[in-house]
Amino acid sequence: MLGKLLPVLLALGGLGAGIGAGVALKPAPAEEEMTETCAPTEDVAAATPPEPEETDSDFAKMTNDFLVPVIREGRVAAMVVMGLSLEIEPGKSDEVMNREPKLRDRFLRVMLDHANSGGFDGAFTSNGAIERLHRALAESARTADPAIRDVLILDINRQDS
Known part of the structure; x- marks a missing residue:
């Protein structure tokens, strides 16, 4: 059969x-x-959805990526590489980017705090974890310069050791 x-x-x-x-x-x-x-x-x-409105903002990419070590048990367990860009009021880009060293210092401190609190462990790209980091970066940036409207996370990558 x-x-x-x-x-x-x-x-x-x-x-x-x-x-x-x-x-x-x-x-x-x-x-x-x-x-x-x-x-x-x-x-x-x-x-058909309407075309997006043009924003009245300038955007400036931070010149270098940020390298953030993730420490576990006293050793570097991973490295996180992040690329950021800033949304700035029109015409204020040069003024803001002249303060880039101070901004980099503030952002790195926020990222290190995030790493030390376990923010880059596990599913570090989940909406909750990324939103906490984004909010802290934006708050730090606005405190440093009110012309900064937002901080955009362009790239994020974790390399485990």
Whole structure:
């Protein structure tokens, strides 16, 4: 019985794979065909999200990434590398970036506190952990210079030892 059923099952499997490949590899319809058959309606146009508004902010990337050691049992267990950017009031970028050494000091202190409190352990990229770090960095930046609106975390990577 199995000898007669196996060729039928293989044929059906091959037929299904062929149909699936044909559907997946079918060429897209030409532009003319699309406009005739797929003309947008007013409902579709209304459902299109609005274009994002342009912000009235300048952005400045911190010149170097931050290296933060994660200490466990008196040893460096991991290194965290972070890249930050600042959202600044328009026209104040040069003024703020002249204070970059002071900002780097403040940010590094916040990151070290975060690391020492276990913020870079486990699922360190979870919304809660990142939000706590983001909030602390932004507060520190605004204290240093009110022209800074926000601190953006561009990159974050942990390398375990």
